[in-house]
Amino acid sequence: MKRDSRLSATLHVLLHMADRGAPMTSEELAACLHTNPVVVRRTMAGLRRAGLVRSGKGHGGGWTLARALEAITLGDVHRALGEPALIALGHRSETPQCLVEQAVNAALGEAFAEAEALLAGRFDRVRLSDLAADFSRRFDERRRTHARHDHAL
Amino acid sequence: MKRDSRLSATLHVLLHMADRGAPMTSEELAACLHTNPVVVRRTMAGLRRAGLVRSGKGHGGGWTLARALEAITLGDVHRALGEPALIALGHRSETPQCLVEQAVNAALGEAFAEAEALLAGRFDRVRLSDLAADFSRRFDERRRTHARHDHAL
DNA sequence: GTTTCATGTAACTTATACTGTTACTTGATC
DNA sequence: GATCAAGTAACAGTATAAGTTACATGAAAC
Numbered sequence A, B: 001m002k003r004d005s006r007l008s009a010t011l012h013v014l015l016h017m018a019d020r021g022a023p024m025t026s027e028e029l030a031a032c033l034h035t036n037p038v039v040v041r042r043t044m045a046g047l048r049r050a051g052l053v054r055s056g057k058g059h060g061g062g063w064t065l066a067r068a069l070e071a072i073t074l075g076d077v078h079r080a081l082g083e084p085a086l087i088a089l090g091h092r093s094e095t096p097q098c099l100v101e102q103a104v105n106a107a108l109g110e111a112f113a114e115a116e117a118l119l120a121g122r123f124d125r126v127r128l129s130d131l132a133a134d135f136s137r138r139f140d141e142r143r144r145t146h147a148r149h150d151h152a153l
Numbered sequence C: 001g002t003t004t005c006a007t008g009t010a011a012c013t014t015a016t017a018c019t020g021t022t023a024c025t026t027g028a029t030c
Numbered sequence D: 001g002a003t004c005a006a007g008t009a010a011c012a013g014t015a016t017a018a019g020t021t022a023c024a025t026g027a028a029a030c
Helices: A006-018 A026-033 A037-049 A074-080 A099-125 A128-152 B006-020 B027-034 B037-049 B074-080 B099-123 B128-152
Strands: A053-056 A062-065 B053-056 B060-063
Touching: A006 A026, A006 A037, A006 A074, A006 A128, A006 B099, A026 A037, A026 A062, A026 B074, A026 B128, A037 A053, A037 A074, A037 B006, A074 A099, A099 B006, A099 B060, A099 B099, A128 B099, B006 B027, B006 B037, B006 B074, B006 B128, B027 B037, B027 B060, B037 B060, B074 B099
Parallel strands: none
Antiparallel strands: A053 A062, B053 B060
């Protein structure tokens, strides 16, 4: 299965937007993702509709967060993206006549639903501010590592 | 994401094979799945290599189970199919330079791994005999329902 | 008010993986 | 040897994410 990376990409650019503080253009965000500005606009359109971000045209335009990082969960972003499927497996038929297939669907469906609920629940409990805090930790860590490096030179 | 239904299909035919007791041809199994015999052979090839089923050519040939239903778990079947991805989401880059992306990958990766472990663990605990028992329950239930129907006529 | 800049969107192409189909080979049974 | 069924290669179909081009819309700068 080819994996959907829109959630990953979107979280990435949202954190960059927060870090910047000023509007960022689709072109700048596309550079962060090594992709095309149109891909960014297309993906962000759902977030705009969901009220997570705002967009402005013309000079000084671009994308800005509409809420604080603390007020946006991964679940909010996932839903804004159209709530794409989390589980890569599916049934052969959703409404089978065959009793064997009904038994298979029941067993797999229960397992899928449980895993999906686990992921969705976790998404709802993680805020963008949590990711930003982890980024800061990594940033400080890198600074310490580089400082040691500099001393060694 | 288009969902992978090979696990679902394979469990379906394995139960039909167990129910039959005698070898079933790819053509017969394909009829159960409303698909093509070649699709069946292709999918079952992994199970043969894994020692879950045997195949015979010529007259009286076809597919048979190589183990009892109690000795095959959903996990066995999933691995025999090449262990396709369970989670439909992925990272944009597996080894990002960007610290922001590293933080995103860490958060998502942990969530993905947890959900994947939940599903895989569950697959390892469910045996084909469990599905067969559920099928029998459904079969009896339908017989009771149909009996009541007959009385009403 | 015209130019410039940036979003909004449609349309098309590409990439990828499952699925379906045809054609042919291999091997076992009658 | 004829028939049957698996084994397999090769190719077409389908769906979706992703990338690209082109153009319209609207806001700010000059």
